[in-house]
């Protein structure tokens with residue numbers, strides 16, 4: 001099954017949902033239209049039991065996503081910007097609450113919102129041509145899609161401040177060392193690698209997959225004792241009989 005929107009393409013095949021950011025002429029810059037279309041598609045995915053795992057990727061050779069659409073964002077009056085930021089927050093919350101695992105398959109430029117989308121994914125795979133950067137502060141703004149919170153959780157406070165305050169870009173090897181990506185592969189293997197990881201996840205019991213994801217994500221915001229309680233609760237809820245522990 002395939003559905004073409006104006007800014008994204010949605011495909012579903014054997015339990016795997018492929019979401020392609022599809023504005024290659026603008027390096028897949030994140031626009032208001034893209035935000036709305038992502039919201040629409042993710043709303044459907046959320047309640048679609050056939051979807052076991054989602055893969056995000058970017059169209060074209062040059063970029064996964066070169067950040068917010070600057071032509072749209074930097075020219076908008078401040079009230080419009082405030083509204084966009086508010087609506088963005090809703091979309092990002094939605095990302096976080098999606099029960100199925102999300103995989104980001106990253107190539108070329110991954111800047112600003114591109115990094116932020118990747119950080120809302122559970123597994124990040126990149127190709128060796130990838131370039132990560134957070135240009136917002138240099139443009140007189142700050143990340144508005146969670147980047148100041150999600151990036152330090154992934155790579156630490158020091159590295160985040162370095163990227164944000166100096167605009168330093170990371171190569172694929174640096175991103176791998178920093179823990180920003182899980183796997184680095186040659187460009188021609190990127191989508192194949194993403195698909196293989198997705199197939200592995202899709203072959204597992206979806207309830208176990210979704211509860212494991214929930215336990216880690218929700219637990220990371222709790223104290224250890226609260227997290228252990230959450231884990232027990234989620235384990236008990238699993239219909240399958242757990243081994244004694």
Ligand code: COA
Pocket residue numbers: 025026027029030066067068069070071109111112113135136139
């Ligand atoms: N918003 C809107 N359009 C963008 C864009 C963005 N964030 N990033 C790139 N584009 C457009 C360019 O304007 C250009 O369009 P044009 O052909 O109509 O002029 C097209 O995408 C190709 O980009 P170009 O700059 O020619 O490619 P490049 O290889 O020379 O440079 C980048 C690539 C990513 C270094 C450069 O495009 C760039 O710096 N983009 C802005 C990144 C940014 O600051 N993002 C905002 C984060 S908040």
